[in-house]
Amino acid sequence: MIKAQSVRKVFGSVTVLDSVDLTVAPGEVVSILGSSGSGKSTLIRCINGLERLDGGSITVDDFDVSKPKELAEARKRSGTVFQMFNLYPHMTALQNVTLAPVEVLKRPKAEAEAEGRALLASVGLGDRADAFPSQLSGGQRQRVGICRALAMKPRYLLLDEVTSALDPEMTADVLDILAKLAKEGTTMVFVTHEIEFARTISSRVVFLEKGRLVVDLPTEQFFAADGGLANPRIAQFLSKMRKD
Ligand SMILES: Nc1ncnc2c1ncn2[C@@H]1O[C@H](COP(=O)(O)OP(=O)(O)O)[C@@H](O)[C@H]1O
Ligand SMILES: [Mg+2]
Structure with a gap:
């Protein structure tokens, strides 16, 4: 279980997160929606102890991210994928995927490589394992980024706008993979502007506004006229997103 209670984060004189409560249980897929600057990335970074x-x-599973001694355990449980893929440019796709399992989890290299290859194959990159990031498209790189997070076998996958730098075709490829992961029961916390996709795969949707988590509802209720849509800010946000 990921449990955020009364979370507050301040940058200078700006309160970026204010009394945020969020609980994510194993098996849930929770989408975080909200305008740019509402604090979504900061919340993800806080969960990851960044x-x-x-x-x-x-x-995260009772490990307190604020306690240095517990942070490593908390981090082992949550894998994060960011908007920018942040792959190591001098390493192949496979090396990017196997680095942490070998260095951090001390997995035998051959085993980590076999698993890494299987992961890459599962996202359609079976034949690109030995390519360097510069030889891959943006969508392929983001799929490697997802494999890199999954290689650590996290209980929770945190995704921060993983498709926002991608063109529509590549976005579709990446969303297909996330849908597959959701179907397999992967617990996900998902920051996205892909509203229809969020609606399809999420069990719950939360809405951040100026650092406050103003709505937290089961997906169907979030999109219902007498549910989330009754909040004028959410209605406005959704109609703007659909126009863009
Ligand atoms: N490292 C930082 N230093 C100062 N301000 C920051 C920093 N990171 C984020 N902010 C500010 O915090 C607010 C929330 O940012 P962010 O969490 O990135 O929002 P979102 O992901 O919803 O667009 C914004 O006003 C942003 O400018
Ligand atoms: Mg952000």
């Missing part, structure tokens, strides 16, 4: 909290707490 930002220090200014208040409240976040635990």
Whole structure:
């Protein structure tokens, strides 16, 4: 379980996250929606222990990300994929995928490589394992990024706008993979602007507005006229997203 309680994050004089409560149970797919600047990425970064909290707490399977001794355990449980793929340019796709399992989890190299190849094959990159990032398209790189996170066998997958830098065709390829992962029961926290996709794969949708988590509803209710849509800010946000 990922549990954020009364989370507060301040940058300078700006409160970026304010009293945020969010619980994600194993098996859930939770989409985080909200305008640009509402704090979505900061929340993901806080869950992953990349930002220090200014208040409240976040635990991942009861490991407190604010406690240095517990952070490593918390991080083992959550894998993060960011908008920018951040692959190591001097390593092949396979090397990018196997680096952490070998270095961090101390997995035998041959075993990690066999698993890495299987992962890459599962996202349609079986024949690109030995390519360098510069030889891959953006969509292929993002699929490698997803494999790199999955190689650590995280219980929770955190995805921050993983398709926003991709063209529509590549976006579709990546969303197909995420849909497959959701179907297999992967727990996901998913920041996205792909509203229709979020609606299809999420069990719950939360909406952040200016650092406050204002709505947290089962997907169907979020998109219902008397549910999330009754909030004028959400209605406005959704209609704008659909026009873009
Ligand atoms: N490292 C940082 N230093 C200062 N301000 C930041 C930093 N990271 C994010 N912010 C600010 O925090 C707010 C929320 O940002 P972010 O979490 O990236 O929003 P979102 O992902 O929803 O677009 C924005 O106003 C942004 O400018
Ligand atoms: Mg963001």
